[in-house]
Amino acid sequence: MIQIDGSFLEGGGQILRTSLSLSALTGKPFKIENIRKNRNNPGLAVQHLEAIRAIAAITNTKTDAKKGDITIEFSPKERIKKEEINIEIPTAGSASLIISTILPIAYKIKKDLKIRIHGGGTWNKWAPSVIYLQKVLLPLLKKAGFKGEIEIKRDGFVPRGGAILEIILHPWKNPPPLFLEQSNISGVFIESVSSVSLEKARVAERQIEAAESILKPLKLEIEKTAKYVEAYGFGSGILICSSPTILGRDIPGERGITAEKIGKQAAMDFLSEVQSKAAVDSYAADQLMIYLALAGGKIKTSFISDHAKTNAYTIEKFLPVKFSLDEKEKTIECKKI
Structure with a gap:
């Protein structure tokens, strides 16, 4: 054992x-x-x-x-034999962390796997949002042939949760190595999500406007989406990501913190990722490590986090691989041994 x-x-x-x-x-x-x-x-x-x-x-x-x-x-x-599973989360705990645990299983399934999640949060502190998985992680994995979909039927906010999600994983066979270097950034996408109870206060628009004010130095075209959703209770969050190099940053709204401060913080964090010349942001780098272990490859990130070092320690316990984490070059490479 x-x-x-x-x-x-x-x-x-x-x-x-x-x-x-x-x-x-x-x-x-x-x-x-x-x-x-x-x-x-x-x-x-x-x-x-x-x-x-x-x-x-x-x-x-x-x-x-x-x-x-x-x-x-x-x-x-x-x-792995199941083709469908149902998951109940009785709290507002992060649904994305559970999804992230399940996604690598695509490497072993022989048929599509459908996962339904009832409960939990789609926007949580100290965890990626579910739209981060949709718009950052999955597109990055697609570069290694990964196929999966995440659909948000209903968002969930702290403290009530109540999200409804459907995830479909397709078999991921013989994946090519994943090599990611930053090429260029030609566009930025901002999505701000708020419960309908915050629409009169223009929370979604205010988060976007604040983020835009920080991102002006990039002089890039910015696509914006302000979305109000039905949910238990109230809450919000903002995601900023780039293309064709896929970098992302997201922050959930928080009681007592203005929409403007949330938007500006997300934009400053995102700007820091862009200026680092990374190919993947530090959050994505941590999550990609299992896939690097399975497929091989090398990625350049903004910095080598303790999460990444911990993940290398854990993965090497299970698989005949060796990670090389270069803190100077900010690269993560995995090879079979």
Whole structure:
């Protein structure tokens, strides 16, 4: 059984999610100790439990994991056979983190896999938004032949959640290596999403206007979408991404913080990614590492995060690969060993 230290470096939920994905792909059991040991609320949270249950359902595995556990053992009973799964998230926890755990499974499925998620949030602090997965991660993966769709039927905002999502994964066979260097940026896309309860306050438009004021130095054409959606409670978020080099940054709205401040912060973060000459933003780089391990390749990012170092540690436990993380050149390369 693979032994993993859940407090290694970044020491967050990514260690668990990466382990679950790779356990399902390889059939290898694992044990993680010290899960989120250094966090204010150590152990498994609800969204971690739902990721465990999702992979357990896909691999027909029983699990007795519960909230607060700091140790977990997982032994997949069988290789991936499911064609449909339903996931219930009883809180406003991040739906995107659960989706990210499931996406790599496309490498092993023989038929399309349909996932329905009821509950959870589409905009959460410390997690990518679901539209980030739609408009940044999936287009990047498409460069390695990955095929999948994510449809948002209903957005979910903190603290009530209530998202409804449908995801379809297609078999991902014989993927080509993924090599990403920044070419050029000719356009910028901004999407601001708010609950209909905030329409009178023009929250979506104000986030966009604030972001535009920061992005003027780029002198690029900016495509804008302000969207108001039905949701439980109220909330908002903004995503900024570029093309044809795909860089992205997103921020959820937050009680007590103005729409203008949210928009400006997202734009400043995005501008920093553009100025770094990266081919992928630092958030995407972390998420692409499993796919680099499966397909091989090299990517240039804005900086090498502790998330990336932690992911390399975890992936190398499951697969015969070696990562090279060059902090000076800001590149991540993976080769089979």
